[in-house]
Every structure is written in structure tokens, then in C-alpha cells.
Amino acid sequence: MDFFAESFGIALTLIRDLDVDMLQIVWVSVYTTTISVLLASMIGIPIGVAVGIGRFFGRRVLITLLNTLMAMPTVVIGLLVYGMLSRQGPLGDWGMLFSPAAIIIGQTVLAIPIVANYTMAAINGADKRIVPTVLTLGGGRRQAFWQLLLEVRFGVMAAVIAGFGRVIAEVGVAMMLGGNIRAYTRTMTTAIALDTSMGEFSFALALGIVLMTVALMVNLLLNLLQHR
Amino acid sequence: MSVNYLLKDIEVPQGNGFCLSIDNLELNSGKIYTLVGPNGAGKSTLLSTLALLTLPQRGEIFLNGRPVLMKKSRRRQGRRQITLVEQFPYLFDRSVYDNLVFGLGVRGIERTNAAVRIAAALESVGLAGFEQRGARQLSVGEVQRVALARALVLQPAVLLLDEPTSNIDAENLQVFEQLLCSLAAQDVTIVFSTHNTLPPRRLGAELISLRDGKIQRPSGAYTGYGETVTDNE
Numbered sequence: 151m152d153f154f155a156e157s158f159g160i161a162l163t164l165i166r167d168l169d170v171d172m173l174q175i176v177w178v179s180v181y182t183t184t185i186s187v188l189l190a191s192m193i194g195i196p197i198g199v200a201v202g203i204g205r206f207f208g209r210r211v212l213i214t215l216l217n218t219l220m221a222m223p224t225v226v227i228g229l230l231v232y233g234m235l236s237r238q239g240p241l242g243d244w245g246m247l248f249s250p251a252a253i254i255i256g257q258t259v260l261a262i263p264i265v266a267n268y269t270m271a272a273i274n275g276a277d278k279r280i281v282p283t284v285l286t287l288g289g290g291r292r293q294a295f296w297q298l299l300l301e302v303r304f305g306v307m308a309a310v311i312a313g314f315g316r317v318i319a320e321v322g323v324a325m326m327l328g329g330n331i332r333a334y335t336r337t338m339t340t341a342i343a344l345d346t347s348m349g350e351f352s353f354a355l356a357l358g359i360v361l362m363t364v365a366l367m368v369n370l371l372l373n374l375l376q377h378r
Numbered sequence: 379m380s381v382n383y384l385l386k387d388i389e390v391p392q393g394n395g396f397c398l399s400i401d402n403l404e405l406n407s408g409k410i411y412t413l414v415g416p417n418g419a420g421k422s423t424l425l426s427t428l429a430l431l432t433l434p435q436r437g438e439i440f441l442n443g444r445p446v447l448m449k450k451s452r453r454r455q456g457r458r459q460i461t462l463v464e465q466f467p468y469l470f471d472r473s474v475y476d477n478l479v480f481g482l483g484v485r486g487i488e489r490t491n492a493a494v495r496i497a498a499a500l501e502s503v504g505l506a507g508f509e510q511r512g513a514r515q516l517s518v519g520e521v522q523r524v525a526l527a528r529a530l531v532l533q534p535a536v537l538l539l540d541e542p543t544s545n546i547d548a549e550n551l552q553v554f555e556q557l558l559c560s561l562a563a564q565d566v567t568i569v570f571s572t573h574n575t576l577p578p579r580r581l582g583a584e585l586i587s588l589r590d591g592k593i594q595r596p597s598g599a600y601t602g603y604g605e606t607v608t609d610n611e
Contacts (some may be wrong), residue, residue: 181481287480289484290454293484
């Protein structure tokens with residue numbers, strides 16, 4: 151118990167003193183996650199809207215696929231993107247493996263189905279009168295879809311936040327595609343795994359506390375938006 | 379803007395065995411038409427068809443002599459002249475002003491002109507000064523009146539109203555009737571549905587009586603409020 155209490159104390163000191171190594175790791179986590187979620191939103195929101203509104207052949211299959219992808223283990227995504235980016239892979243020439251860009255690609259793939267599914271759920275739950283209202287006011291289909299998206303904006307924001315929460319807490323993609331390189335691709339989750347194995351429990355705990363705080367804030371925001 | 383509106387051999391199946399079938403229905407500018415009929419007679423379906431929101435499987439709709447169903451652009455042009463106010467209208471989750479400015483924005487009306495038109499439209503439904511109210515803060519009756527103002531601000535050639543009096547109290551009913559008469563005097567074609575009571579003779583409305591998706595001919599004459607449709611058929 152003493153060990154845990156002592157480590158906890160050191161961890162809090164590291165956070166209070168804004169330890170440079172810790173901040174570097176937090177920064178890598180935050181910026182790779184933010185870019186990934188932005189990219190995933192740019193792809194996932196239109197997919198969610200299209201599947202939510204559209205009535206096309208193969209829609210059911212697409213929904214099942216999106217649901218399956220949502221539950222896809224991060225190491226499997228890491229493995230697939232690794233295959234693409236490794237030297238023998240089709241995108242090997244880009245030399246992106248073990249870089250923040252590789253992490254961003256993997257995490258974008260991870261977040262797309264989450265953002266798409268949540269957006270689709272928001273669209274499905276939207277008031278059915280929105281589109282006819284826009285049309286009778288003289289708007290076209292495109293304006294109707296845009297208006298629909300505005301009306302479910304809190305649901306869409308929840309989708310983006312859910313994606314952020316999933317990505318910042320994942321370890322498989324960041325480890326396999328980033329390589330856990332210090333001050334370059336080391337994220338909070340990969341640093342926690344490494345430091346724990348190296349006996350740097352206090353440092354890992356400090357990062358754990360920061361990660362938990364971020365996750366808590368994300369979930370609070372998600373809760374707030376879902377009750378709008 | 380005057381308009382001549384013709385529905386010819388329209389069939390609108392609804393999937394539950396119900397089918398709206400209109401052989402011939404002509405609506406002229408500056409007239410008020412009252413759509414009556416029991417529940418499930420097809421009043422809302424007819425209004426939605428007139429609003430070009432529900433497309434018939436057969437037949438054609440002519441607006442000022444031009445068919446509008448075939449081309450998407452013509453349907454959209456048509457919708458800019460025809461506005462439907464639903465029985466339970468949807469207001470966008472923003473301010474009353476934002477709701478009213480939407481249709482004007484679509485038509486490219488500039489902001490200063492829009493603000494003047496919005497103020498006038500709200501005043502005509504007895505909601506002057508409601509611009510900044512949130513749509514979700516309004517009562518059911520106010521929602522219906524804001525929706526009416528949202529339609530009026532667009533100055534449509536055809537105004538379709540689905541059960542517009544269902545949430546209006548006696549005091550506002552008179553204001554509403556006066557509004558309809560003044561709109562008709564400005565050449566606006568008005569079609570409004572009502573469930574089981576008939577409008578007063580002073581509206582000078584023509585009756586369209588629907589039953590089982592078909593127009594009953596001849597439609598019954600009516601004498602005043604309180605008389606049910608079935609009494610007249």
C-alpha cells in the first residue's frame with residue numbers, strides 16, 4: 151500500500167511541476183488524436199448522414215459492416231495499416247512507418263466507424279418533419295440535408311467526442327505504427343505500457359491520471375451533449 | 379402573383395391499401411378552399427401532394443398550365459410558390475427569427491428587407507416582437523402561429539394549411555379568419571383542411587369534401603360552425 155501511496159504522491163508532483171517529458175508525451179497524444187478525429191469526422195460524418203438518410207441497395211450490409219468495424223481490435227487495425235505502410239507494403243515508399251503520421255492514419259481508420267455510427271444514430275433519431283419543412287420553405291435536397299445536420303448538431307458533436315475518447319485511450323495502433331519513439335511517437339498509452347514494464351511506476355501513474363482526467367472530461371462533455 | 383393550379387388523374391398510393399385518387403381538381407387564385415372529411419379521408423395526403431412533397435404515382439400537376447412533376451427543377455420552382463403549414467409544424471431548434479429568415483435566405487432576400495418582412499409577418503399572426511424567442515420555448519399555439527408567419531413571410535401564391543385552427547383559441551380564430559380573407563384579397567390561393575367543423579360562410583370558401591381518398595361530388599353546402607361534415611354529405 152505504501153508503494154502505491156508513494157508512487158501516487160510522486161505522480162501528483164510530476165503533474166504539478168509540469169514535467170517536460172510528461173508534457174511532451176501528452177502533446178503527442180493530443181495532437182495525433184485531434185488530427186485523427188478531425189480527419190475521421192470529415193469522412194465519418196458524411197458516411198453517417200448518407201447511411202442514415204439514404205435508402206440504397208446494400209445499406210443493411212453497410213450498417214452491419216460499420217457496427218463490426220466499431221468493435222475491431224486496435225491491434226488488428228494496427229496490423230492492417232502496418233502492412234500497408236511497411237517497406238514491402240503498397241505505401242512503403244512513403245516512409246511513414248513509425249512516425250506520427252502513421253499513428254494518425256491508423257487512428258483515423260479506428261475513429262471513422264465510431265463517428266459514422268453515432269452520426270447515423272443521430273440522423274435516424276431526428277425529427278422526420280425536418281426535410282419536408284425545408285422543402286416546403288423552398289429549399290433543395292442539399293439544404294435539407296444540411297439543415298438536418300444542424301438540427302442534430304449535438305448528436306454529431308457527441309459522435310466526434312466519442313471518437314476522440316476512443317482514440318486517445320487506444321494503445322495498439324500507436325504502439326504498432328508509432329513504434330513508441332521517445333519525444334516523437336510516444337503517446338500517453340504507449341508510455342504507460344513501457345514505463346510500467348521498466349519499473350517507472352510513478353511516471354506511468356502520472357500519465358494515467360492525465361489520461362483519466364482527459365477521458366473524464368470527454369465523457370462529461372459527451373453526457374452533456376447527449377442530454378441536450 | 380396569381381396562380382392556376384390543376385391536378386389531373388392523380389393517384390397517390392400510401393402503402394397501407396389507401397390511395398388518394400383525384401380525377402380533376404382546379405384551384406384558382408384569390409380563392410379559399412376548405413378541405414373537409416373524416417379521419418383517414420386523405421386530407422393531409424392531398425395537402426402534401428399539393429405542396430409537391432408527396433409525388434403521385436400517376437397523373438400530373440399543372441401550375442399555370444405547366445406540368446411540374448417530371449422535372450426536379452420545376453418541382454422546386456413550384457415549391458417556392460406553394461407553402462404548406464403542417465398541423466404539428468416543425469420549428470428549427472433556433473430563434474423565431476432564424477426560422478422565418480430561412481425561406482427568405484433560400485430566395486436570396488437581403489437581410490434588411492428580410493427583417494422588415496419578418497416583423498410584419500409576426501405582427502400579422504399576433505406575435506410581434508417574438509423574433510428572439512427560442513423555438514423550444516413556445517407554446518403549442520405559438521408554434522403553429524410562428525409556422526404560419528414563416529409561411530406568410532415568403533408571400534406564397536398558394537398557402538396550404540393542415541388543420542390550422544386546431545390549436546387556436548376563439549379570440550385568435552377571428553384574427554386568423556381576417557388574415558385568410560386579406561390574403562385571398564391579395565390573390566393568394568388558400569387551401570385549409572379541417573377535421574369536422576365547417577368554416578363560417580363569411581370566409582366565402584369553396585368546399586372540397588374528401589372521403590376514402592376521393593373527392594365527393596357534389597360537395598355539401600354548409601351553413602356555419604358546428605355542423606359536421608357527415609351532416610352535409
